[in-house]
């Protein structure tokens with residue numbers, strides 16, 4: 001099949017690629033579904049010559065409108081889904097961008113290895129999408145986001161030029177500006193705007209010998225957040241510390257109160273956990289999850305919250321409503337005050353409190369609001385902006401995980417200085433001078 005025959009302008013195909021989970025719908029002019037890097041190059045060369053915009057896409061689970069477009073070609077990388085090599089001794093895997101993280105980890109399990117980043121959506125997320133968003137998840141508390149786990153990339157630039165970038169592996173390097181020293185980092189988190197990832201060499205970690213999950217039911221939010229800070233401040237080193245507020249806990253487990261969930265891969269005696277919890281007023285009904293099946297169940301209830309809120313948001317679309325999800329983060333010690341301030345802003349606007357849940361150990365909760373119509377959407381966005389201004393005033397970020405995409409572009413200048421924005425634009429102009437890649441994302 002020639003590359004051009006993989007380009008479709010059929011309405012049903014274009015519509016099939018017109019939505020991610022942001023609630024936005026944007027129908028592209030055409031959809032290209034390359035099966036190889038060579039086909040990506042052909043598509044980009046042709047698009048560049050004709051000045052046609054191209055937006056790369058993986059599984060389109062973006063929450064920010066990053067993987068949809070109504071300008072030019074939607075370039076779906078899903079068909080490039082081969083695991084090319086697993087080097088057990090070097091702990092590296094070479095994969096095409098359309099491989100799903102869940103499939104990759106199932107293949108790696110047989111070799112006692114793990115690709116550490118774990119977005120909640122990992123069974124549906126492509127490697128290309130995870131790299132382009134610098135995705136992270138619960139266990140990023142211990143292992144970090146996707147960035148440190150990307151060793152090398154093959155990238156096709158907007159003009160169709162293929163480049164290969166790999167980490168230097170140097171401990172020390174004073175050659176030139178820091179941001180230019182590791183070009184891999186230009187593309188991790190670039191949301192499709194700087195190049196199309198056609199191959200990734202990923203760094204792997206050994207599968208932990210054992211993982212124990214612990215769920216600490218708490219009477220209220222204050223107790224739960226106090227426990228989160230106590231755990232982070234202790235000598236314990238869990239790989240995740242997740243929080244569920246009463247709304248989220250009702251969705252996840254149809255229970256009242258709040259909950260803190262941790263996973264420990266360090267074989268710390270359970271007594272140490274129990275003692276810490278008890279000294280913070282959490283002593284009864286602590287649940288322990290051991291073994292893969294039990295841990296899977298625990299992760300399922302975690303996944304239920306965003307999945308349910310996405311469904312509730314989608315149901316409001318006919319009236320102009322949708323889910324509004326924040327992914328701000330603050331230094332973990334100021335999380336309780338920040339959540340309290342965020343709740344006050346919601347109350348002051350006369351809105352229903354959102355579900356608040358997620359990566360509390362990183363000072364990174366999600367607030368999930370459901371806007372029932374366009375008017376409520378506007379009021380929620382006003383509260384979100386006020387919350388983000390507060391978050392920034394105490395050293396936080398407007399986006400810790402899901403990226404900027406199209407929906408959060410308006411928040412970026414609140415955080416990035418004019419000089420930072422000029423440098424970002426300069427890099428974009430250098431790599432994509434005609435602004436053809438993923439227009440509308442980030443800048």
Ligand SMILES: Cc1cc2nc3c(=O)[nH]c(=O)nc-3n(C[C@H](O)[C@H](O)[C@H](O)COP(=O)(O)OP(=O)(O)OC[C@H]3O[C@@H](n4cnc5c(N)ncnc54)[C@H](O)[C@@H]3O)c2cc1C
Pocket residue numbers: 020021055056057058059060061062063066067077097118119120121124125126127128129130131132133134135136137138190191192193195196197198306307310401402438441
């Ligand atoms: C229920 C749910 C839970 C989620 N939980 C998390 C979470 O815990 N953590 C988290 O980080 N995210 C989470 N997300 C958001 C989303 O899953 C991640 O951002 C994910 O990394 C997107 O991967 P994707 O394959 O769907 O990429 P897409 O949505 O298709 O694309 C995302 C971005 O990557 C770019 N892109 C895709 N492929 C390439 C490529 N080959 N080359 C260059 N650019 C490319 C696109 O242009 C776009 O900018 C969640 C989403 C849902 C629906």
